[in-house]
Amino acid sequence: MAIDVVIATAGMGSRMTVISDQLHKGLLPYLDRPILWHIISRIPENLQIGISLGYKGKQIRDFCELVFPERHIIFLEVDDWFSETSGTAYSLTCAEGDLNSSFWYLPCDGYFNESFFEPPLAESIFFVQDVQPENSGHYQTFELDAENRIKKSMHKVDGLSAVVAFTGIMKITSKEDFFRDLRKIGAKEFTAVIPFGSKTQPLETWTDLGNEKAYVKAISETTAFDFTKPGEFTYILPNDILKWWPDELSAMQKTIKPNFNRKVFPDKIRTNGEFLAYEKSPGSSYYEHVTPENFSKLMRWLRENFWHVVNQNIETSCREFYEQKTRSRVSLMATSLSKPDYKIRSVDGVAVTEWEQYFNNINWDDIVVNAAVGLMHGDLQFDNVIFDLETQQFKLIDWRNTFGAETVLGDIYYDFAKLLGGIRLNYKLVKENQFGIQNLDGDVTLEIPTAANSELLEEILKGEAEILGLDYSKVEILVPIIYWNMAPLHAEPFSLFLWALGMKNFELLK
Numbered sequence: 001m002a003i004d005v006v007i008a009t010a011g012m013g014s015r016m017t018v019i020s021d022q023l024h025k026g027l028l029p030y031l032d033r034p035i036l037w038h039i040i041s042r043i044p045e046n047l048q049i050g051i052s053l054g055y056k057g058k059q060i061r062d063f064c065e066l067v068f069p070e071r072h073i074i075f076l077e078v079d080d081w082f083s084e085t086s087g088t089a090y091s092l093t094c095a096e097g098d099l100n101s102s103f104w105y106l107p108c109d110g111y112f113n114e115s116f117f118e119p120p121l122a123e124s125i126f127f128v129q130d131v132q133p134e135n136s137g138h139y140q141t142f143e144l145d146a147e148n149r150i151k152k153s154m155h156k157v158d159g160l161s162a163v164v165a166f167t168g169i170m171k172i173t174s175k176e177d178f179f180r181d182l183r184k185i186g187a188k189e190f191t192a193v194i195p196f197g198s199k200t201q202p203l204e205t206w207t208d209l210g211n212e213k214a215y216v217k218a219i220s221e222t223t224a225f226d227f228t229k230p231g232e233f234t235y236i237l238p239n240d241i242l243k244w245w246p247d248e249l250s251a252m253q254k255t256i257k258p259n260f261n262r263k264v265f266p267d268k269i270r271t272n273g274e275f276l277a278y279e280k281s282p283g284s285s286y287y288e289h290v291t292p293e294n295f296s297k298l299m300r301w302l303r304e305n306f307w308h309v310v311n312q313n314i315e316t317s318c319r320e321f322y323e324q325k326t327r328s329r330v331s332l333m334a335t336s337l338s339k340p341d342y343k344i345r346s347v348d349g350v351a352v353t354e355w356e357q358y359f360n361n362i363n364w365d366d367i368v369v370n371a372a373v374g375l376m377h378g379d380l381q382f383d384n385v386i387f388d389l390e391t392q393q394f395k396l397i398d399w400r401n402t403f404g405a406e407t408v409l410g411d412i413y414y415d416f417a418k419l420l421g422g423i424r425l426n427y428k429l430v431k432e433n434q435f436g437i438q439n440l441d442g443d444v445t446l447e448i449p450t451a452a453n454s455e456l457l458e459e460i461l462k463g464e465a466e467i468l469g470l471d472y473s474k475v476e477i478l479v480p481i482i483y484w485n486m487a488p489l490h491a492e493p494f495s496l497f498l499w500a501l502g503m504k505n506f507e508l509l510k
Contacts, residue, residue: 005117007036008107020233026108042112102172102173116169126200127167149197241398254399286383317405329487372469378410
């Protein structure tokens with residue numbers, strides 16, 4: 001079957017090292033979904049898709065096979081996507097034999113939300129968008145005549161005005177003529193053979209996501225607060241949740257725990273390479289539904305269906321997870337801790353001491369030895385609990401894949417501490433940028449969004465800990481440790497917010 005639409009993902013330009021040096025840029029999230037997902041989803045199902053593979057080609061293939069199993073996608077291997085002579089022209093040449101007599105070409109570095117595939121076009125057309133003069137140096141730009149046809153073409157020239165940027169999207173009506181010209185000129189980039197007089201068409205909804213500056217700008221305009229963590233991305237698809245890590249082991253390990261208690265986890269959990277997907281559960285974040293009554297129901301459900309203490313020694317994993325991981329995370333804060341903003345004297349009027357004193361006073365032996373061993377979630381805050389108001393059913397999502405060396409068991413104390421930490425700090429509101437921090441010469445004031453009825457929820461949590469025979473003081477000491485573990489994983493000002501909040505919690509426990 002001949003290819004109607006070729007999507008280019010092969011070249012070294014598919015890297016964005018500042019954002020993620022381990023993920024193909026076509027798989028970076030935009031509007032909660034991978035860029036490539038948006039592109040494929042806009043292509044009519046009657047058109048045959050081909051995807052050129054080079055840089056991170058296995059990631060692209062694994063993603064498509066997992067997320068678009070119903071689409072018959074042809075993968076086109078580009079053998080040279082890395083040398084000085086490789087470029088868009090060579091990548092297209094590798095696809096020549098599989099292309100239809102007329103074909104569409106789409107790069108994987110932009111978002112559009114309009115249909116332009118129908119009706120059939122009588123001549124080749126190149127899709128453009130207006131560009132500001134200060135950004136013209138990022139693009140192939142065209143100067144157009146009165147009929148919107150190309151009269152001049154410039155390649156990445158700064159400061160141009162009265163020009164439009166070529167989005168990279170084009171429809172070629174004569175494959176034979178296009179590749180004949182490409183071979184005749186021998187250019188590295190196919191834009192060299194776009195003939196003057198060619199027709200252009202503006203794309204109203206096109207958003208450039210192809211370079212780090214443009215991507216960061218686009219994300220800042222669509223996201224209240226960047227809550228992502230390095231080395232991990234979460235995507236919200238229409239029917240599935242999709243996760244990515246930079247190694248296949250993490251995805252595989254994530255499938256182990258649900259096998260021991262399928263009723264509390266989502267359905268249709270599956271992996272392919274570095275990706276894991278599972279079916280969206282009916283309902284929404286428990287933050288939207290939590291009340292003291294519902295919280296008691298959740299805790300009872302967890303106690304009866306999930307938390308069961310077993311007699312097993314996992315001290316080595318506890319030591320690794322609590323002490324060694326925390327020391328590693330604190331070491332990641334070294335650069336930040338040397339900055340003036342981190343020289344804190346008080347938090348919300350509570351006088352605090354040097355952070356080293358809090359850290360050195362942690363009784364790791366007590367935390368490690370007195371674990372309540374059982375099946376545990378590992379990140380049990382309300383955003384990772386889905387509640388279906390209609391059926392009154394719960395599901396647990398985004399569980400931790402390991403606890404030290406353990407892939408199934410862990411310390412139930414940690415689940416209680418994550419719940420307490422999420423009651424005192426509403427992560428859903430943080431993601432909506434509803435938090436604040438002010439630092440006046442070391443006197444820090446925090447605007448802390450809490451879960452509704454937080455004091456009542458804490459009392460219920462304390463009562464549930466007593467039912468399970470847990471020492472609630474250990475739950476409380478783990479909360480500031482959790483905040484400090486989170487701090488180096490997030491950007492400012494949330495990193496400083498977490499660090500200061502941890503100091504305040506340590507001081508209040510004295």
